[in-house]
Amino acid sequence: MSLGIWEMTVILLVVLLIFGTGKLPAAMGDLAKGLKAFKRELGRPADSAPPPARREVE
Numbered sequence: 001m002s003l004g005i006w007e008m009t010v011i012l013l014v015v016l017l018i019f020g021t022g023k024l025p026a027a028m029g030d031l032a033k034g035l036k037a038f039k040r041e042l043g044r045p046a047d048s049a050p051p052p053a054r055r056e057v058e
Contacts (some may be wrong), residue, residue, distance in 0.1 A: 003011075019027050 016024065
């Protein structure tokens with residue numbers, strides 16, 4: 001089952017109504033961070049230590 005153009009349009013409109021245009025980029029950024037963390041945890045064995053924290057350069 002695939003989504004057509006009308007279904008995608010309705011979903012996009014509902015998301016815009018819920019979050020608004022101001023909060024949408026922040027919500028998508030948080031979602032992306034969560035997905036990256038989830039994928040990272042799936043690839044790591046259960047008994048291994050967590051990876052060292054990355055320092056961001058300003």
